[in-house]
Amino acid sequence: MWGYSLPALPCRGPLVISVLDLLLFAPMGTCENYIVGPGDTLSINVYEHPDLTTTVQVDGGGAIRFPLIGEFEVTGMDVSELSQAIEKKLADGYIVNPQVAIVVKEYRSRKATILGQVNAPALYELRGRTTLLELISTAGGLTADAGKYAYLTRTLSENGERDAPRQEVIKIDIKKLVEEGDTTQNILISNGDSVFISRMEKIYVTGEVKYAGAYPYEEGLTVIKAITNARGFTDRASATNIQIIRKENGIEQVLSKVKMDERVMPEDVIVVPESFF
Structure with a gap:
């Protein structure tokens, strides 16, 4: 049976990669991809022009006010695009080759x-x-x-x-x-x-198996695979009289003497009876 326990670091059991690894090494981009919107507070720095460094909040209409430029709309831009937009506006008659860095100080x-x-x-x-x-x-x-x-x-x-x-x-x-x-x-x-x-969808194995209980359902699961998951038959098991108890549309039916390659459905109960011989 597999399950998850994300807060426990490092991960144990069947997990082959820890959640910490995923968070540290996943290629998820940088804050430059964050889309700016109303309510965000931005720290805007212009390289070698500390007099232009300012902190602004995007207003309800999606605009900011910036020295020399005045008010302009920023909604829909990511941080990188906004940096480029400010650089372009400053380069239009104000600063030669401006370099702008933006940090999101508070998120909306x-x-x-x-x-x-x-x-x-x-x-x-x-x-x-x-x-x-x-x-x-x-x-x-x-x-x-x-x-x-x-x-x-x-x-x-x-x-x-x-x-x-x-x-x-x-x-x-x-x-x-x-x-x-x-x-x-x-x-x-x-x-x-x-x-x-x-x-999790489950199936149940009971009767003459070594570890009766609930097991995860997987697409294509067969009777023999389910019994293998339950660590196989006991010495008293009757392998030729296995039953499946299945509910369909609220109606319970019993499938008798099922074959080992019979496909199992979610919530099926596989019953392995005792042999009397």
């Missing part, structure tokens, strides 16, 4: 919701660039019953702006992210995003 109030199989599901404020792993960690990590996938619901418009009617759902493979270190799954969280962590 941005929030995202995470629900499902995390230890503290809630609405959280996003501070700076926040990835999926960071949001999960903020929510206390994944529960032992966390499933393979997370589903992120995001509101977009046709031109990519936020807070418009159209929604998209992004399916994220948490198992690939955590166990295989696939950082392409560690997407950035945006304001208004809603993340749902699914519950």
